[in-house]
Structure formats: C-alpha cells, structure tokens
Amino acid sequence: MTESRDVHVHLLPELARPGCLAGSVTLVIDVLRATTTIIHALAAGCTSVRPCAEVEEAKELAGGMPAGKVLLGGERHGSPLAGFDLGNSPREYTCQACRGTTLVITTTNGTRALLRAAEAERVLIGAFVNYSAVCEQLRQDLRPIHILCAGTEGEATLEDTLLAGAVVDYLCEEMEISLNDSARLAWDCFENHGRILLGALEISHGGANLRRLGYDDDIRAAAEVDKFAIVPELRRDPLRVEVGAVGIVKTHWKK
Amino acid sequence: MTESRDVHVHLLPELARPGCLAGSVTLVIDVLRATTTIIHALAAGCTSVRPCAEVEEAKELAGGMPAGKVLLGGERHGSPLAGFDLGNSPREYTCQACRGTTLVITTTNGTRALLRAAEAERVLIGAFVNYSAVCEQLRQDLRPIHILCAGTEGEATLEDTLLAGAVVDYLCEEMEISLNDSARLAWDCFENHGRILLGALEISHGGANLRRLGYDDDIRAAAEVDKFAIVPELRRDPLRVEVGAVGIVKTHWKK
Numbered sequence: 001m002t003e004s005r006d007v008h009v010h011l012l013p014e015l016a017r018p019g020c021l022a023g024s025v026t027l028v029i030d031v032l033r034a035t036t037t038i039i040h041a042l043a044a045g046c047t048s049v050r051p052c053a054e055v056e057e058a059k060e061l062a063g064g065m066p067a068g069k070v071l072l073g074g075e076r077h078g079s080p081l082a083g084f085d086l087g088n089s090p091r092e093y094t095c096q097a098c099r100g101t102t103l104v105i106t107t108t109n110g111t112r113a114l115l116r117a118a119e120a121e122r123v124l125i126g127a128f129v130n131y132s133a134v135c136e137q138l139r140q141d142l143r144p145i146h147i148l149c150a151g152t153e154g155e156a157t158l159e160d161t162l163l164a165g166a167v168v169d170y171l172c173e174e175m176e177i178s179l180n181d182s183a184r185l186a187w188d189c190f191e192n193h194g195r196i197l198l199g200a201l202e203i204s205h206g207g208a209n210l211r212r213l214g215y216d217d218d219i220r221a222a223a224e225v226d227k228f229a230i231v232p233e234l235r236r237d238p239l240r241v242e243v244g245a246v247g248i249v250k251t252h253w254k255k
Numbered sequence: 256m257t258e259s260r261d262v263h264v265h266l267l268p269e270l271a272r273p274g275c276l277a278g279s280v281t282l283v284i285d286v287l288r289a290t291t292t293i294i295h296a297l298a299a300g301c302t303s304v305r306p307c308a309e310v311e312e313a314k315e316l317a318g319g320m321p322a323g324k325v326l327l328g329g330e331r332h333g334s335p336l337a338g339f340d341l342g343n344s345p346r347e348y349t350c351q352a353c354r355g356t357t358l359v360i361t362t363t364n365g366t367r368a369l370l371r372a373a374e375a376e377r378v379l380i381g382a383f384v385n386y387s388a389v390c391e392q393l394r395q396d397l398r399p400i401h402i403l404c405a406g407t408e409g410e411a412t413l414e415d416t417l418l419a420g421a422v423v424d425y426l427c428e429e430m431e432i433s434l435n436d437s438a439r440l441a442w443d444c445f446e447n448h449g450r451i452l453l454g455a456l457e458i459s460h461g462g463a464n465l466r467r468l469g470y471d472d473d474i475r476a477a478a479e480v481d482k483f484a485i486v487p488e489l490r491r492d493p494l495r496v497e498v499g500a501v502g503i504v505k506t507h508w509k510k
Contacts, residue, residue, distance in 0.1 A: 011266065011411060156266060158436040181413040181460045185266075185444050192443040205436045 004176040006144040009164045009183040011156035013116040013148055025143040026120035027134060027167065029127065030150035031159040032206040033088050034110020036127040036222045040090040042243050043228045045099035049241040051111045055081060058106040065102060074106040078213050090221040113150035120146065123234035125241055128163055129227040132252040135170040137231050137245050158193065158204035165190030170252045194255035198223040225253045259431040261399040264419045264438040266411035268371040271403055280398040281375035282389060282422065285405035286414040287461040288343050289365020291382040291477045295345040297498050298483045300354035304496040306366045310336060313361040320357060329361040333468050345476040368405035375401065378489035380496055383418055384482040387507040390425040392486050392500050413459035420445030425507045449510035453478040480508045
C-alpha cells in the first residue's frame with residue numbers, strides 16, 4: 001500500500017492558517033464565477049491572466065500595456081466595473097475578445113483566494129468546467145493537496161464546497177488519502193448535491209445573488225462539467241495564470 | 256403557509272459577523288466536549304455554570320466563592336489544568352461532585368463560542384445528549400435561529416457540524432425555513448454521517464485527539480443521543496448557564 005496523502009479542504013481562504021499551504025499543490029476554486037471565467041478566458045485564447053486585489057491596481061496595470069493586447073475584466077459584488085472592458089461572466093470571454101490578449105482581472109472573492117494560494121509550491125485553478133482535467137493533475141502530483149475555496153464575502157458556499165467534495169470523491173477512489181474535517185464535510189456535500197448540480201448552484205447564496213442580478217446564464221455555464229480539458233496554473237514573476245497541463249483521457253464525474 | 260424562518264449555521268464562531276446574532280435565538284454547540292460536559296454538570300446537580308475565557312480569570316472567580324460550593328473545571332488542548340478540581344470529561348461530573356455547586360469552567364473552544372453567542376437575545380446550549388429537548392425549544396421559539404459551532408482551534412469540525420445538521424433536519428420537517436449555505440452543508444453532513452454517529456465522532460479531528468489522549472469514554476458519552484431532557488440557557492448579570500426548559504415528549508432523532 002502506498003503512503004496516504006493529505007487532502008485538506010479550506011472552506012474559506014481565511015481558514016487556511018499562514019504557512020499551511022507551503023510545499024503543497026493547492027487547487028483554487030471560485031465556481032461563481034472567477035475560476036470558471038478564468039478557464040473560459042484562457043480556453044478562448046487569452047495568453048495570460050493577471051489577478052489584482054484592487055480595482056485601481058488592475059486599471060493601472062492594464063493602462064501600462066499596449067492597447068489591443070489587454071483586456072480589463074472583473075466585478076465588485078457581482079456587477080461590472082465602470083471603465084472595464086468586460087465583467088465576470090464566462091460568456092463574455094469569447095474567442096474574438098480574448099485571442100492573443102492578457103486579461104487583467106479583479107473580483108470580490110476569487111482574486112483574494114488566488115493571491116492567498118500563492119504561498120503553495122504549485123497552484124492550480126479549478127471549476128466544474130475543467131473538473132476531470134484538474135483531478136488528473138492532482139492525482140499525478142506527489143505533494144500534499146490543499147483545496148482552497150473562495151467562498152462569498154467571508155461565508156462558506158455550497159458551490160465551492162460541492163466541487164471540493166467532487167475532487168475529494170475522485171481522489172478517495174484513486175489513492176489512500178487522509179482528510180481533514182472540512183474535506184469530509186465537502187465530500188458529504190458532493191454526495192448529497194452532486195446529482196442535482198445545476199439545482200444546487202441555483203439555490204446557493206451566490207447563485208441566488210446572480211439570479212437576482214439577471215445572470216442565470218452564468219450559473220448554467222458554471223455547471224457544464226468537463227467543458228474544457230485545460231488546467232490553468234499560477235506562474236511567478238510576475239504573478240499570473242496561464243494554461244499549464246492540457247488533456248484528459250476520460251471524464252471522472254460520477255454523478 | 257407560515258412565513259419562513261431563517262436558520263443560519265456558523266461553522267466557527269469567527270464566521271458569525273459582528274451583530275448578526277442580535278435578536279436571535281442562538282444554539283451553541285461544542286460536542287467534544289464543552290457543551291456535552293456542561294449539560295452533564297447541570298444534570299448532575301450544578302446549580303449554575305460560569306464560563307471564563309482565561310485560566311487565570313477562572314481561578315480568580317472560583318477563589319472568591321465559598322469552599323465546597325464551587326467546582327473549578329476545564330482544559331487546554333484537551334488536557335486538565337493544574338490546580339483545577341476537574342477536567343473536561345463528562346464522566347467526571349458526577350452527582351456527588353456536582354450537587355449544589357457552581358461550576359466555573361474554561362475550555363479552549365467552547366467557552367469562546369459561548370461568550371461570542373452572548374450577543375443573541377436568547378442562548379441555548381446543545382449537544383447530542385440533549386438533542387430532542389433543544390429541537391423542541393427551537394421549534395417553539397419565534398426568533399430567527401442561529402447555530403454557532405465551536406469548532407477546534409479555528410477549524411470547522413465534523414462533530415459540531417453533524418449536530419447542527421441534525422437540528423436543521425428536524426426544523427425542516429417542522430416548519431418552512433430558509434437556510435444559509437453552511438446550514439445546507441451541515442444538513443449534508445448529517446445525511447451522510449448521522450447513521451454512524453459514534454464512528455463519525457471517532458474519525459473526526461477532535462475525536463482522534465481525544466483518543467490519542469486516552470479519552471475514548473468521552474467520545475462514547477458525547478454520542479449518547481437524548482440522554483438528558485434539559486436545555487441549559489445563558490443568563491445575564493453575571494453571565495452564567497443554568498437549566499432553562501426541561502422535558503421532551505419524544506425523541507426526534509431520525510437516524
């Protein structure tokens with residue numbers, strides 16, 4: 001029997017203690033909508049995504065790049081930002097808009113989670129839309145695994161926890177693993193809500209917010225399991241997200 | 256149809272935003288072991304429990320009370336404290352030790368949760384050992400319901416979340432309720448782990464700690480659903496826990 005691997009879920013970035021991600025491979029999840037959108041943008045041809053914590057920082061960074069080669073995107077509390085090219089809806093990130101550009105992005109929760117995860121040795125970006133490709137990368141990696149959920153403004157969310165649980169479910173079948181309590185909670189969430197994925201995203205607090213703002217399509221887009229086979233990865237100097245691995249053999253989705 | 260009642264679970268005290276408990280009835284849960292122990296102590300004859308955040312504060316408070324009328328109890332990181340009468344094991348709180356005394360208690364997580372909950376209008380203390388009695392009280396109350404899990408040193412725990420989910424499960428059958436995402440996660444946890452309660456408490460992070468320290472009996476004690484029919488309640492001036500309601504008609508445990 002192989003040695004068991006640690007799989008730790010953090011339901012919110014602030015619940016991951018300082019230093020705990022060091023040496024790990026960390027998966028960042030913000031299903032509604034930052035990580036779903038970043039995956040869409042890279043699949044549509046953005047060469048790189050630059051996460052910024054603040055709106056002004058994003059504007060300044062984008063302002064220093066050659067026109068036509070940069071997209072400024074993001075949101076605050078779900079709504080698009082004045083003077084930005086795009087909001088945070090996956091469907092806005094078309095091939096026409098994205099091809100050959102750098103996306104500078106700032107979002108309420110997802111960006112914060114990404115920046116927190118930078119402490120890890122390797123950082124992957126996941127959503128339902130690249131579920132199986134992410135599972136495959138985590139399986140092949142040999143480091144301890146941390147899964148960092150973005151949550152919504154300091155609250156654990158159903159949608160991020162559900163995806164964390166789906167990943168735990170896959171890993172449990174593939175290897176001997178040792179779970180923290182939050183990973184067990186996430187697994188329970190997947191067991192109960194995995195079969196009604198779209199419904200779960202709709203009843204979640206974040207989903208209800210998006211519906212109120214008229215973004216029903218974004219929820220459907222977030223629920224498209226395995227639409228893409230790419231796994232975005234955080235690179236350094238400067239901090240940016242680019243396509244890392246590509247390609248899965250088969251879907252691992254079990255519901 | 257009656258109006259729906261808010262049922263909000265907080266997986267850790269620090270996840271309950273300042274002010275959010277105001278006007279509510281809040282249930283405090285620290286299954287392993289503070290709330291289980293407090294219920295045991297009151298059932299065994301303690302007239303009152305005084306929660307203290309700090310060890311020195313507890314010593315000072317107990318020191319000012321008449322000898323023979325006070326018990327000093329508690330723990331840090333699971334172990335008893337030097338100079339204290341009792342630790343944090345439910346089985347230590349016998350009728351002989353408790354009758355007619357005030358218990359001054361300080362624990363790592365449970366006390367902190369209790370003091371945080373003081374913001375609520377009404378505060379109940381729950382564990383598996385008084386599950387149905389607590390459910391009954393929450394059903395009869397008309398305020399919004401918050402369930403505050405103590406967790407373990409900043410981490411959400413399986414055992415507290417499981418009990419929170421069991422309470423949500425009961426309330427969902429009794430009334431129209433509106434859940435936050437953490438309440439849904441707790442409900443999922445109960446759905447999956449409720450049938451194997453003792454096993455769940457044993458595999459949890461807190462349970463594993465207790466087993467390492469030789470407190471296996473405490474885990475079994477914590478899993479005795481509906482051993483008691485009392486519902487301890489927080490009183491003010493001075494802040495203390497006393498028996499509030501007594502009596503249930505039947506068990507509501509559904510697993």
